[in-house]
Amino acid sequence: MGFELKGKVVFLATGNIHKFNEARAVLAEQGLTAAMLRMKGVEIQSENLAEIAGTSALATFKECHLPIIVEDAGLFVYALKGFPGPYTAYVYNTIGNAGLLKQMENLLNRQATFRSAVAYCDNLSGAVTCFEGEAAGELTHIQRRGGRATFGFDPIFKPDCTDKTFAEMTLEEKNKFSHRAKAIRKFAEWYKST
């Protein structure tokens, strides 16, 4: 019963294939193997992404006893007091890119930061290890998409020091700049060393 993990493997609990593909590419850079675990742990309401991801990682570990990472991300818009923040996925699914651009009409300050928290859990003690990454940038005035299938607010977020939105970048380019890649990379460096 059970199965043997060969090499360093980690299970990303998510139902979002785009998120998984981004994370897998970063983990592969670091020589790690990622598996997608389509299980949805309970997400708590909190304004702290690490707390949300950590609670979910522990709950998922309790169900499957595999080394788990959960990633939670949010877009924090300065002029909107951080909205949509930890509720980014919900806000994307309701008002979407068009709704967020509407909310920004006539606002001069378009600064926004994408934040990511990656929580790792491989035990029942409640100990969860968290890694964070962020990408500072600004909201565009219109949606700008490239050829790639993207998700969330990628078509309206342009990181600083680039001219492209996340949606206009290849996955490899996005992984140079993105909050998620930065957090996953920190996790990977730590995980290789354990």
Added chain:
Amino acid sequence: MGFELKGKVVFLATGNIHKFNEARAVLAEQGLTAAMLRMKGVEIQSENLAEIAGTSALATFKECHLPIIVEDAGLFVYALKGFPGPYTAYVYNTIGNAGLLKQMENLLNRQATFRSAVAYCDNLSGAVTCFEGEAAGELTHIQRRGGRATFGFDPIFKPDCTDKTFAEMTLEEKNKFSHRAKAIRKFAEWYKST
């Protein structure tokens, strides 16, 4: 140790004094005594208010072993696919009434429903009893306040069959129409009978 509950008492776990005052008035109508318990149980992320309130009521009961109700409410705007829904408090605290009115600009359909779920827990078995109430209405074009201290989206929500927003009503008037009063009243009728 411990203390004796005299008569029928229930503890409403909330940090919101306005919510407590509304609930207390309805419970008093029914001959019940309400106590405010300033404890914040964990709120999960869910689009189901009863699930959010139920999880929180059980978690709060586990900490204090008192008969607990938790009330969770949301404003569901038809033209925004239900936004802000279960995240109403967060959205109020970030973009606020002005932000929601901005989101509604140029939208013809201004229908919205306030929903409330009240969850009761008095045991560790995980059994939680839920009651729901709703108020159908529409969003106004401007904020309309009366003299009363109100909270949330009350200044922009006008229930059907009235000309006043929730914020223009006295507490007694609001309790005739409100989602929260309806849910609390259902709970009270059940609680008296147990």
